[in-house]
Amino acid sequence: MSDFAQIPMQFIGPLKVSGLVIEGDYEVPLATYETPLWPSVNRGARVSMNCAGGIQCTVVDERMTRSILLEAPDATAAVLALEKIKSNFPALQKTVESTSRFAKLINLNSQIAGNLLFLRFEFTTGDAAGHNMCTQAAEALIEQLLEQNPHLEYGSISGNYCSDKKATAVNGILGRGKYVVAELTIPGKICRRYLKTTPEKIVQLNIRKNLIGTMLAGGLRSANAHFANMLLGFYLATGQDAANIVEGSQGLTMAEERDGNLYFSVTLPNLIVGTVGNGKGLDFVLENMQRMGLDVAREPGENSRRLACLCAATVLCGELSLLAAQTNPGELMKAHRKLERKPA
Amino acid sequence: MSDFAQIPMQFIGPLKVSGLVIEGDYEVPLATYETPLWPSVNRGARVSMNCAGGIQCTVVDERMTRSILLEAPDATAAVLALEKIKSNFPALQKTVESTSRFAKLINLNSQIAGNLLFLRFEFTTGDAAGHNMCTQAAEALIEQLLEQNPHLEYGSISGNYCSDKKATAVNGILGRGKYVVAELTIPGKICRRYLKTTPEKIVQLNIRKNLIGTMLAGGLRSANAHFANMLLGFYLATGQDAANIVEGSQGLTMAEERDGNLYFSVTLPNLIVGTVGNGKGLDFVLENMQRMGLDVAREPGENSRRLACLCAATVLCGELSLLAAQTNPGELMKAHRKLERKPA
C-alpha cells in the first residue's frame, strides 16, 4: 500500500464487542492520501484508551441484498404473483443454497409500482461482503421465478431497490451490510485534557452541525461530520469495495452529556465489509488482517463482524476528534497547516 | 499503484469538450479491486469510438464550498447580520484573496434556523479540488465576521451545510465541484453490434431501474446504476480525495430513443477533482496525469476541467455498458464468472 505513503497503525484502545467477546487492543490500518486523518484518528484512539470500558461495539444486524425487477401484466397480477412467491419462500431458499456454500436467503421485501414488481432479496453471506454471491443467487432466483410465473417478464437483474452505492433510504430502513453501533463514555476530565473541549460543547456542536446542519442541507439519514473519510481509509486498507462508502457514510453521531461525562456513539447501519472475496488476497491486505487478528479460522461470519466492529470503532475515533477540533475556532486549520506543509 | 494489481488504460474514444476545445483520444486509468470494471468500461469506450462525434462533455458550472455556523441572539438579529454581511461582500472577497493566490469568493448562500445562521461560501479554486483552500478561506472569513459583528458567536468552522462527503440535496441544487454533462448518440446498429441490445431496451431499463427503482428506494438525486464504481477507480488513480464519491455518486443517467438512435448521457453535478493538491505528487499519479495530457501548463482551472470531463466520459462508458448488460438476462453473471474466477 505504499502508494498511500504509509499505513498508520492506529491504536484503538480497549475495544469490547458484545456477544463476540473480543476484548483488547487492536492496530487498525487506514489508507489515505489525506494524511491529517492519521493523527486525528489517533487522538480519538488515545482518548478511548483513557476511558474505563473503552469503545463498546454492538452488531445490531447483518444482511446483504439484491433487488430484481419483474414485469406483470397489471398491478393485480403483480400482487397475486407476490403472494405466490412469498408462499413459496422455502423453495427459494433451497435455490439460493444451491448457488453457494455460504449464501442464505433470509427475507424478501417488495415494491409494486404500476405493473412493475420489485423484489428485494436479503441474504447472509458468511465472511464475504457478498456482492457477487447475491448477484449469483439473484440470477438463479430470477430464472426460477420466471419459470414458475410465466406471465411475469424479465425486467432487470438489479432494479436499484437493493440499493448499491447510491444515496437512498432503503438500506438504513430495511438493512444492508453490517449494522454496528460503537459507544464510548468519556469523563469530562479526559475530554478537557485530550480533546481541549467540554462535553457540553461537543453535544451542542453535534446537534447544531450534524443534526440540524445536515437536515438543512437536505441530508438523507446522514447526521455525521465525516464518516466517509475513515471508511475510505479502512476499506482501502482491508481490500473492500470502497465504492460502498456511499451508503456507509449514511449514519448517525450521538453525543449526550450524562452526569458530567460525554456519551459519544456512532451508529453505522450499512457497513459492507468482508474478510474474504475480491481484494482480500493482496499481500498488504493479508498483512493488515493478520495485525487485526482476523487471519484466524472462526465460525463463518465472525471474522467479518469483528472487522465491522473495528471499522466502527475507527469511525468513532475520527468523528470524535474532528468534532472536538471544530468546537475550538482555529484549531482545525492549525492542524492542517502543520501537517500538510511538511515534506511528505 | 501496484496494489490495485494493474492500471488498465481505457481508450475513451473521440472526446469533445465544449468550450475547452479538447478533441481526440485519451487513456484513462482506473484503480480498483473490482477488476470486471475494466472490460466493462472498455466496452463502453469501444462503442463511443464507433459513434460519429464521440462523447461530448460540457462543463456547466464549477465552484467549491464551505459553510460556517454562527449564533445570533435571535432570528431577527440573524437576518439583520445576514443583510449586513451580504452588503459587505466585496470586503469578504478581498479577505479570501489574501489567503490564497487561487481562491476567489464568488457567492454566498444562507440558512437561518431559529437563532442560528449558516453561511455557505462558494469559491473557485483554480486547478485544486479546493478542500483546504476553502477551509483556510472560511477561517479568515469567520474571524472577520466575528470581529465585525460582535453580537454573533462562533458556532463551527463547518456547519454541514457545505456539504462534504454526505448524501444531501444541497450540493446538486446550489453546486459543489465540477458540474459536467457527458453525451453520446449511438446508432441502433452500433447498439446491437457492440452492446447486444437495442436503444428501446436501454431506454426502458433506465426509466424503470434508474429513475423509478431509485425513487422507490428513497433515493436522493441519484438516478444511475453505478456511477460510484467508475468514480472510485478514477479518483484513486488520479490522486483525488476519493471520499468525495459520496456526493459524486449523486447524478443522473438519461437515455432516449431519437430517430432510431440512442441518446445516452450522464449528468454529474458534483465532481470534486483537481490536478494539484494532496495526492497529486505521487509518481503514479503524475504518470497518469501525463498520459491524459494534463501535465501541461494551462490557464488556472483548465486542467482540472479537462480532468472532470475525462472522468464524466469514463462514467458514461461504464454506465452504458452495465445497463446494456442488464437488459439481457444472465449476461451480467456470465461476465463476472468469466473474469473473476481466473487467477488474478
Add this chain to the structure above:
Amino acid sequence: MSDFAQIPMQFIGPLKVSGLVIEGDYEVPLATYETPLWPSVNRGARVSMNCAGGIQCTVVDERMTRSILLEAPDATAAVLALEKIKSNFPALQKTVESTSRFAKLINLNSQIAGNLLFLRFEFTTGDAAGHNMCTQAAEALIEQLLEQNPHLEYGSISGNYCSDKKATAVNGILGRGKYVVAELTIPGKICRRYLKTTPEKIVQLNIRKNLIGTMLAGGLRSANAHFANMLLGFYLATGQDAANIVEGSQGLTMAEERDGNLYFSVTLPNLIVGTVGNGKGLDFVLENMQRMGLDVAREPGENSRRLACLCAATVLCGELSLLAAQTNPGELMKAHRKLERKPA
C-alpha cells in the same frame, strides 16, 4: 360543505377494484377552494369512461403505524431487549386486542441509534384510518414493555419513526395506510380526442417532469405532478384528517406507450383514509359516503378499501388531465383564466 362553494360530482367512469369486486360508476366529491380542479378531474373521468375496462384499482397492502421510543442503557442492551420483545410478539398482539375491537398488531419494525430503541408497530384498524386506535394501542404496549423490561426507560409515545404527516421515506418502504395502484389503458384515438395530445407526449412529459424534474428538486418518493390537490379535495369531502396528504402526496405516476395505447397509472402507497372515526359523522360526509355506496355494512375494512380505490381513481383522473394540458403550451393558463375570472 357550502364553504367550499359546491361539491362537484365527478363521474369516475367504469371502475374495477380487483379483489374487492366493485365495478361500476361512482360519483366522487371534491371539496376545494381551487375550482379549476373540478373540470380538470372531470375531463380525466370522461376519458376513463371511454376506455375499455375503465380504471382498475388494486389494493396492494394496508396497515397503520405508530412508533414509540425507548431508552436502553447501551446498544447491546437495546439489541437484547429487541430480541426479547420480538420473541414475545403474541403477548403484544393480545395486549393490542384488549384495547379495541378492530386494532390488530401485525408487525414490528425497529431502529437502534446509539442506546435508543425505536419500535414501529404496524396494525390493521378495520374501517378506521386508525390514528387514535394506534396511539391507544401503543400506549398499552409501552406500559407492558416498560413493565417487562425494567432497564428500559420511557422515551416517547411517538418517536417520529411512524411517520405521521411528515415527508419521509419510511412510510413508502415499510407501509402506512392503504397502498393502492390505479391503472388505465387509453387508446391513442381517445387520447387525441379528449386530451388533445398523444401517448408519446404524455410519456415524455412524465419522464422529464415527474421523474427527472422531481429528482433534480431533491424529491423524496414523489414522482407526480399534483397528487396533493386531488387528495386534499377528496379527504376534506369525506371527513378524513387531511393533514395526511403530506405522506399521501408521495407517490408515482407511470406512463408508457404500449402498442399505440397509453398505459397510465398512479401508485399511492400511503392513502390514510377511513369510513369511520373523527369527521365521518358530519352530515355532508354521510351524504357523500352514501353517494359512493359506502354506507352499506360490509366486512370490516372493505368499505375503507373501496374508499381508497375511489380516491386513487380520482387522483388518476386529475393527474392525467393536468399532464395532458402541460404537453400543450398555453392550455393551462387558458383553462385557469376562463374558469377563475367568472363570478364565483
Add this chain to the structure above:
Amino acid sequence: MSDFAQIPMQFIGPLKVSGLVIEGDYEVPLATYETPLWPSVNRGARVSMNCAGGIQCTVVDERMTRSILLEAPDATAAVLALEKIKSNFPALQKTVESTSRFAKLINLNSQIAGNLLFLRFEFTTGDAAGHNMCTQAAEALIEQLLEQNPHLEYGSISGNYCSDKKATAVNGILGRGKYVVAELTIPGKICRRYLKTTPEKIVQLNIRKNLIGTMLAGGLRSANAHFANMLLGFYLATGQDAANIVEGSQGLTMAEERDGNLYFSVTLPNLIVGTVGNGKGLDFVLENMQRMGLDVAREPGENSRRLACLCAATVLCGELSLLAAQTNPGELMKAHRKLERKPA
C-alpha cells in the same frame, strides 16, 4: 365554516413581528375535524402569554416560484442558452411586469440534465400566495424565451423543479413562500406550571424524536412533531390552498435549555399563504381576516407577511404543547380520550 363544527379563537399571547412592528394579541382560527387540536394549541398560547416578550416572529424571506422545462439540442447549447437568458434578465423582468400589477421577477435558478434546461423563476407576488400569478408570468416568459431562442423547444410550463405540493429539498434551500421563524423563551417555572414538564425534558425529546427519529425515518428537512396539523387548520380557516401544507410541513423545531429557561422556536421556510386570491372572498374567511386585523389596507405584501407570522406562532403553540405532552407517559391518550368521547 360550520362543517368543521366551530372555529376556536386561539389567543396567541403577546406577539411581536420584527420589522413589521405588529405587537399585541390576536385571535387565530383553526378549521379542523380533529378537535383535540384546539385545546392543545390553546395551551401553547396560554404559555406564550405568560412569557415576557411573547412569541417573536421574523420574516426571513419571501418569494414564489414556478419552473419551466425547455429542451436544447445538447448540453452545450443548454449552457449557452442559459447564459444568454441570464444576461437578458431585465427584459424578462419587464415581461413579468406586463402580466400583473404585483408580480415581480427577482431571481432565476437553473438545472441542466443532459440536454434539458430547467429554469426556476422566483417572484414576489404582493399579498397573494401567487400560484396563478406565477403561472401566468411563466407562460409569458416561456413564449418570450422560445421566440428569442429558436433552437430551444417547449418542454413544460411546469418542470417540477418549482416545486409545488411535493416533498422536495429545493423549496427549503432556494426558497418558496414566506420563510418565518417564531421564537419563545419560557421560564422553567412556567414550563412546569402550564406544561407539566421541564425544559430539559423538552430539549431531550426534541433531539431524540424530531431530529434523530425523523432522520432515521428517512425524513427530508422535516424535524418536527406535527406542523402539518396546525397548518391545515390555519390554511383552511383563512382560505389558503391547503395542499401547500405538503411543503409547509417541512420545517424545524429547535429547543435549547438556556440559563434554566427553555428556548423554543419553529422555523417554517415554506409558508405559502396570502390575504388575496382564490378562497379569500368567502364570508367566513373575510370574517377571520378581520378578527386578525388583516382587513386593513397596507403596503402590498405586509398583510400576507403578518398572516404568515400568525401562522408560524400558531404552529409554535401546537408544537410546544404536543411535545410537552409526549414527555409525560400517558398524557397524550388521556387528552384524546377526554375530548373525543364527548358528544360533538
